Amino acid sequence: MLVTxxxxxxxxxYAVFVKKQYEKEEKYPPTWALLVSxxxxxxLGNGTFSSTPNNxxxxxxxxxxxxxxxxxxxxxxxxxxxxxYIGNNQVVTMYTSTGVYLEPPEAYHRYHWAAILRVKGDQxxxxxxxxxxxxxxxxxxxxxxxKTENGLWYCSKLIWVAYRKQGIDLDPFNSYWVLPDAxxxxxxxxxxxxxxxx
Amino acid sequence: MQxxxxxxxxxxxxxxxxxxxxxxxxxxxxxxxxxxxxxxxxYVLVLFIIGLKRSLALNISALKVLAAGYLSQLPGIIPSxxxxxxxxxxxxxxVFEFLVxxxxxxxxxxxxxxxxxxxxxxxxxxxxxxxxxxxxxxxxAAGAYVSKIKK
Numbered sequence: 116m117l118v119t120x121x122x123x124x125x126x127x128x129y130a131v132f133v134k135k136q137y138e139k140e141e142k143y144p145p146t147w148a149l150l151v152s153x154x155x156x157x158x159l160g161n162g163t164f165s166s167t168p169n170n171x172x173x174x175x176x177x178x179x180x181x182x183x184x185x186x187x188x189x190x191x192x193x194x195x196x197x198x199x200y201i202g203n204n205q206v207v208t209m210y211t212s213t214g215v216y217l218e219p220p221e222a223y224h225r226y227h228w229a230a231i232l233r234v235k236g237d238q239x240x241x242x243x244x245x246x247x248x249x250x251x252x253x254x255x256x257x258x259x260x261x262k263t264e265n266g267l268w269y270c271s272k273l274i275w276v277a278y279r280k281q282g283i284d285l286d287p288f289n290s291y292w293v294l295p296d297a298x299x300x301x302x303x304x305x306x307x308x309x310x311x312x313x
Numbered sequence: 314m315q316x317x318x319x320x321x322x323x324x325x326x327x328x329x330x331x332x333x334x335x336x337x338x339x340x341x342x343x344x345x346x347x348x349x350x351x352x353x354x355x356y357v358l359v360l361f362i363i364g365l366k367r368s369l370a371l372n373i374s375a376l377k378v379l380a381a382g383y384l385s386q387l388p389g390i391i392p393s394x395x396x397x398x399x400x401x402x403x404x405x406x407x408v409f410e411f412l413v414x415x416x417x418x419x420x421x422x423x424x425x426x427x428x429x430x431x432x433x434x435x436x437x438x439x440x441x442x443x444x445x446x447x448x449x450x451x452x453x454a455a456g457a458y459v460s461k462i463k464k
Contacts, residue, residue: 161407210410211407211410211411211414211439212396212410212435212436212439213436213439214429214436214438214439252429253429253430253431253436254425254429255421255424255425255427255436255438255439256414256439257414257418257421257424258411258414258415259339259340259415259418259421260340260343260421261340261343261344263344264343264344264346265346266346266347266425267343267421267424267425
């Protein structure tokens with residue numbers, strides 16, 4: 116019991132150390148170090164939402180765009196949530212208790228910071244990615260699922276898989292999980308709009 | 314009396330540790346796709362066998378095995394109650410939803426096989442998640458009951 120506790124303590128300290136080292140070098144930390152460090156600081160879930168809306172320009176959205184939201188105190192990085200805009204004022208996304216579902220893009224105004232990303236793909240790739248995401252409506256959400264499994268989803272994994280099936284890998288970090296932050300660091304996207312609450 | 318309570322706690326500990334073991338094991342097999350559902354079936358079988366064998370070894374009744382099962386499932390039962398009554402609570406229940414999800418990890422391999430329907434505003438898989446902790450203890454209790462009949 117003592118050995119297990121000591122091992123967990125050392126692992127957590129190591130994760131915090133690794134995260135700090137990467138941040139010092141202005142590099143994005145490994146996903147495991149980021150998640151462990153945030154969890155140990157009590158940062159769980161999507162963090163604290165903003166009481167005033169951000170001014171993300173939703174008129175710029177085109178079908179196939181990725182929309183990101185993030186809050187202070189979130190566990191998954193700077194951006195803690197991602198959705199895929201499929202047109203008709205609908206974003207495919209998911210939460211623990213909803214599974215894959217549709218929400219309006221206005222929901223992203225609640226975040227302290229938000230962004231719209233356009234994937235550098237041809238029309239066919241984008242249409243197929245939209246079709247794939249839409250085909251998963253109602254499928255279960257599970258945060259511990261590896262990104263290479265198909266059937267259980269979390270928000271950024273579904274988008275990653277949908278575009279990967281079209282030959283576009285949006286994860287430059289290549290880790291067990293693909294977090295929303297990966298998309299904004301991907302060379303395969305163009306940042307259309309980026310905002311944060313003052 | 315002391316022997317009875319230590320047998321009860323021993324059974325509770327066994328069921329709790331087996332559940333933790335399957336939580337750790339499940340993410341490792343999820344890459345097997347639908348075959349990973351075999352692990353969930355193994356877990357169900359292990360629970361039944363624990364009830365069957367350990368109730369004889371510890372000499373405790375099926376009812377006590379059932380109580381031990383519910384005690385071992387409290388980390389799933391308590392957050393589930395918070396989620397079910399979330400409309401009555403003055404604070405958000407997102408952390409409890411997260412805890413239920415992680416605690417019920419051993420059952421996630423079968424959720425993609427469920428129909429994608431909703432019950433009372435929750436998707437079916439999440440509804441199963443909320444109530445499965447109430448059903449799991451029936452398995453070792455059934456094992457214990459069978460062992461008593463055979464005896």
